[in-house]
Amino acid sequence: MSTGNAPGTRVYMDANATTPLLPEVVDAMRPYWIEQFGNASSIHLDGQQARTGLDRARETLAEFFNCHEAEVVFNSGGTEGDNTALFGLLHPGDHLITTSIEHSAILQAAKKLEHFGVQTTYVAPQPSGLIDPTDILRAIRPETRLISVMLANNETGVLQPVSEIGKIAADTGCFFHIDAVQGAGKVKFDVRQFGCHLLSISGHKVHGPKGVGAMFVRRGTPVESLIVGGSHERRRRAGTENVPGIVGLAKAVELAMHSIEDGTIARLAGLRDKLEAGILALPGTGLNGVMPNGKPAPRAANTTNIWFDNLEGEALFIGLDLKGIAVSGGSACHSGATEPSHVLMAMGLDKARARASLRFSLLKTVTEAQIDRVLQVVPEAVQQLRTLSPVAAGTLS
Structure with a gap:
């Protein structure tokens, strides 16, 4: 079965889990x-x-x-x-x-x-x-x-x-x-x-x-x-x-x-903001202008945690992975866990919102082309989920 992911086109957005050696x-x-x-x-x-x-x-x-x-x-x-x-x-x-x-x-x-x-x-x-x-x-x-x-x-x-x-x-x-x-x-x-x-x-x-x-x-x-x-x-x-x-x-x-000192982190923050704004502006994602989890508090330059309203985060995570985008539903130390994030729950999110949240964490080596690729793939994955789930489609339309 094709995953829709051409060799060499994967985009890794899980830097908070681990990073490659330079x-x-x-x-x-x-x-x-x-x-x-x-x-x-x-x-x-x-x-x-x-x-x-x-x-x-x-x-x-x-x-x-x-x-x-x-x-x-x-x-x-x-x-x-x-x-x-x-x-x-x-x-x-x-x-x-x-x-x-x-x-x-x-x-x-x-x-x-x-x-x-x-x-x-x-x-x-x-x-x-x-x-x-x-x-x-x-x-x-x-x-x-x-x-x-x-x-x-x-x-x-x-x-x-x-x-x-x-x-x-x-x-x-x-x-x-x-x-x-x-x-x-x-x-x-x-x-x-x-x-x-x-x-x-x-x-x-x-x-x-x-x-x-x-x-x-x-x-x-x-x-x-x-x-x-x-x-x-x-x-x-x-x-x-x-x-x-x-x-x-x-x-x-x-x-x-x-x-x-050389502006790399400032550049990284700019690309994170572009990714964040692009996802929040996508039609049909169900975000309805909701701010990312943790905003407007000061955040590390590479991290955004976004709530996809009325979508199951695990399903979207898998859908993105099949399309070549590596993200996370939370801490890598809890991979395979069925419980929602203790961090998001402590912040007052209910279980549904916590389960519908994904973390995008960027490598220092991320490129603008990779950001553009993610912004192309996310709406595709969301649309596929809506098509597969009539209930979700009804709540998101």
């Missing part, structure tokens, strides 16, 4: 797979060559975070970083404040900690998806030890007021962690301005390799290591360092810093 990243990693393959903890020449690559990568991450090199800890990615912040700081009797729109790496860790006597307050967002800092302040108790709030939401792209929350944490003596996995490379980073004690990023969200990430851990923060068994990373994360991955992460981060 050629410069592959080139940076290649020597550390073959020629400079040593263990960075070994003191012979082969080990020291690997150590040099590791040290240079740490310098790059320190510049990216705006912190001291000693405050950079390499790990396996965002999930490990998020888990480290919670399990490494919280003890029975402590109180955690987080939000109901966090990634599952935070929410599931919090649920597990509740079994060990850690109490959690889940702050709900406003309908726009924004967290009100005053709601964080109201939730603080004498036993509050940690506040954890994401920088950019993975489903809506909404940017949270982390600097304001950081000031609240400082004023009240709480530790503050930021899950910055989706914000990395899309907004300018400065952990001092954010006011956080811990911050997590992941390589594969910034055109780097999968299975590698980094944390900022402010000096003096008493976070315990999740993984023990060696003196790696100044005893903060045991295990032989993945030097090729770390070097690739550093190169991706270096390119991300340039993309913020």
